[in-house]
Amino acid sequence: MxxxxxxxxxxxxxxxxxxxxxxxxxxxxxxxxxxxxxxxxxxxxxxxxxxxxxxxxxxxxxxxxxxVPPMSGRQIGELMDLRGVLERHAAEKAIDAGNVPIAAMTATLESQEALAAGAAEDHARTFIDLDGTFHQELIDSAGSELLSRTYAGLRARQLRAGLSALFGAPDRKRQVCTEHRAIVDALASGNLAAASAQIDAHLDVTMRILLRG
The missing domain is CATH 1.10.10.10 (Winged helix-like DNA-binding domain superfamily/Winged helix DNA-binding domain)
Known part of the structure; x- marks a missing residue:
């Protein structure tokens, strides 16, 4: 034991x-x-x-x-593709059920915004932990234990990718907050197409930063 x-x-x-x-x-x-x-x-x-x-x-x-091998371009692309599939699915389920966790996601976002004023190296780990919480809250709102476990299983890859992206672009923390705010606003409107587009845009920016680095 x-x-x-x-x-x-x-x-x-x-x-x-x-x-x-x-x-x-x-x-x-x-x-x-x-x-x-x-x-x-x-x-x-x-x-x-x-x-x-x-x-x-x-x-x-x-x-x-x-x-510890570096993440290849293919692995980065696959990670973002999988995240997109899971997050769009969760958004659809949550919107259909009227169960979008707007309050929880907004609270997490506000915590991120409070850290975004610091330099890129300040509070980076806490900021990325909050980033994971923000997306996991959306996933969990779908009400699927398997979906939640599958997404949580990507944690190590997401933390590494998130920290790398944070240092890979100037003022990335503020950009992340802006992108997260757009996701929350789209979810709050109940517009699945808009929410899916904002999720894709957020993941695409992250992927391009990682591939550029």
């Missing part, structure tokens, strides 16, 4: 703290250092790494260990 708990702790730490940081892209991970940082032995760290290998987030290189 303790080993399972240690593996879970290691998995969450690696997924949400290490793999999401652009600085680790293209580097090899040290199991011993990670074990010390997390407060577990090397065994649960190794098990967590193997889980992440199975999810395609890291690679094991013979003689070198765990490698």
């Amino acid at each position: 303790q080993e399972q708990s240690g593996r879970e702790r290691a998995y969450v730490y690696l997924r949400d703290r290490v793999l999401s940081e652009p600085a680790f892209t293209g580097t090899f991970l040290n199991e011993g250092e990670l074990a010390s940082q997390i407060g577990v032995s090397r065994t649960p760290v190794r098990e967590a790494l193997l889980l992440l290998v199975s999810e395609g987030l890291i690679e094991m290189v013979r003689g070198r260990g765990a490698y």
Whole structure:
């Protein structure tokens, strides 16, 4: 039981703290250092790494260990395509059911706007965490547990992509807030076509920044 708990702790730490940081892209991970940082032995760290290998987030290189590969242009495109499919579907379900979480999404957006006045390096992680919350709130409003779990499973990739995009364009935080506001306004109007168009526009801007970088 303790080993399972240690593996879970290691998995969450690696997924949400290490793999999401652009600085680790293209580097090899040290199991011993990670074990010390997390407060577990090397065994649960190794098990967590193997889980992440199975999810395609890291690679094991013979003689070198765990490698964090950069996201390819194809992977970035596939991530944005999948996000678009899931978010447009959630928007349709929420609008049809009259269950669009306008209040929750607006509150999250206002928290982002409060951070947008800072320099790009200030509060970047908090801003991107809020970004994930904003989109997950829309997904969860569809009322599908499988949809919510599927979207949440993209978290590590989204955090890494979001942070990279944040530093890949000047004043990106303010732009994100403007794009999120357009999504909220379209959802509030009940216009699915407009909401879908704003979701696509937001994802397209992010993808172009990432591919340019």
